[in-house]
Amino acid sequence: MLLVIAFSVLFLIEARNHNYDYKKSWTVVYFNNPGDSSLGFTIENHQGEETEYGYEIFLNDKKIAENEIKIDAGAKQTLTPDLNAGGGKVTIEVDAEDLKYMIYKDIK
């Protein structure tokens, strides 16, 4: 009985904490297709509350787009920038309050 209680408690603790959002506070930004030149990217909000993110897109260090987006707690938002520009290094900076994330890739 002792072990049954201990095992049930530990199983429950593990299952809850394995969740991306339970008692956690983090964000992730990534390109949807890292292997090609597409610029679609996703922001996942695991901050534990609805968060307003701002993002800026740079082409060869020149800002070419910016916007703001609200994402619910535990939700994610996929964005597909439409750039009619030539090739170069595309950098996407995402921030929210004191958080800052940056991803970049070269497009042809």
Add this chain to the structure above:
Amino acid sequence: MILSIIKLILVFPFIFILPGFFFLLAIFGKSAKKISFFERAVLIIPSSLILVDLSVLAINKIGIPISGIVMVGVILIISLLAFIIYQYRFGKKKIKPEDASEEIAESEKLFNFSFWQSIFIFFSLVLAVFIRTAYLSDTIVPSSTDLGHHMYWVQTIVDSGTLPNYGMPDFIIGEHIVFAVFNLISGIGVMSAFPSLILFFVNIAGIFTLAILVARLFKNRSATAMTFFVTGVLYAVSAPQGKYISGGVVGNIIGDMLLPVALYFLYRSLSEGSGLFAGLFIFSAAGLFYTHHLSAFIMIFSVAAIMAVYLILNIKNIFKIILQWIKIFFKPFPVAVLLLAAAFILFVYTPTYFEKSAIEQATGAPSKATRVGLNLDQIESNVGSARLLLSAIGLILLFLSLKSKKYKYSFAIGWALILILMTYRPGWMYVNIPSSRVGNYLFLPFSLLSAYALAEYFELLKKSSTKFFTAVILYTLLFFVITSGLSDSAEAFKVKNQYQEAVETFHSAGYLASSVDTAKDVVLKDHVNIYGDSWYKLFFMKDYKYPLSRGNLSRYIDPTKPRETCTRDMISKPLSPEGQACFSESGVNYIAVNAQIEGKSFEAYPGFSKVYESNYISVFKKD
């Protein structure tokens, strides 16, 4: 969630109790003539584990795919066969009450604890479980390196339905079968709490297996009760207890349960001249051989030392004793078990470490600084000051009351001495294994001696004419034992969990697994600064060595042989000529690193795109 917990609770007894219960029924019948109810209850668990292991090896050999349905059927068939054997052997026979009653009483008497002893055992177990649970509550999310490696192989068995070809002697099949069977029957994934819970269960069962060995050796109920305290409560967090459970040191944990079982059966076969127990000794030794090489290695040395000590103590009757042993082991049952075990090893499944190079690697003069032995301070920190003190007292008391013909002395003394030698001066024993790993087994004979010391001291208190001074010494000793022995338990409540880091690691692994083409892309991840990284490979299930990994930096420096350094150089100095050559050679084009450490450095390196960033992990792609 509730359904998973119900499955968890039901599958445990199905795997760990049912086959062992019927097996012991077939061996001993219902009678408590040879083993008491308590011993039977304890031995069911290791017996079940060994039977499940052997049955999986057998069905794999004949080509039956290992699946949930098959394993349910196999366990039921084993139980049914054992029940038929029981019916055949005992069904129609009646044990004459007058013949059996004396032996039954003798067996049961060993475990007929007084009220206060029962209370003491109960609270020791409550504390043992509570401390481990508290510690595990902050480490239960799968993240430990060893467990990650083991679970890769478990998942391989689950996915393929066959046993894996490891291609290396580091892994032993018995470390993985029971986890795979549990997963297949319950449907609960390996990336959950269940692998740690199995280890927890086996660890607690190990306390009981040592207790029945103590009970038989010393025939002292107080010593048996004390075993639960010194093994279960003292140093409950330190290795090889709580830390080994959360660390996923599978072979050691199972070995620590099976070693006392093997010695228990050996003791009973030698002291009672029983072929039945000799056969069970071979059975449990075979289980150990299929589970963990180091534990099997320790067992061989322990058995040799126990027998040598007994022969030295009875040097005048040496030939007579050897003849007696031969007679015991050449009875039909042990011979049949030995032949069966040999047939299994030769024709069904040969353990991966049964090869010349692996054996040569573990024996001979110590080849590294970590293998030349531990000094006394290291031994003290390994087993704990309190346990060391108590076992020294136990050893002295045993020497003072030495009776050469009694096996209990050679078992207790021989087991402790050989492990001390193997840890302190391994070169003398031609042992070439990391000394700290051998030292982790010291707690077994030391707990046995400690339990004996405490029990004897209480006896002395009862008999002493100057109770005051005896009591003062006893309580001073107990104060030291409790404060020292429980000091590590405080750690159980101070551990800061790293669950956020773990899930971020899993998320990045999931991202890469769904984004890359493993046929052409090669991923390198960092073990040094990423928590839970060894679980990465479970997201790909491509190969044990996929993705590549930068290991602990000390591993790249080996005085005995040159080591591969590319996995280090591609992260530590990717722009160097060595690093660039490594990229070309290995084809690595994705690198996962700690976002706050190597991630910041990589941002400055040309030729890399950063395709993923979380608070903890960054992933770079080589352009």
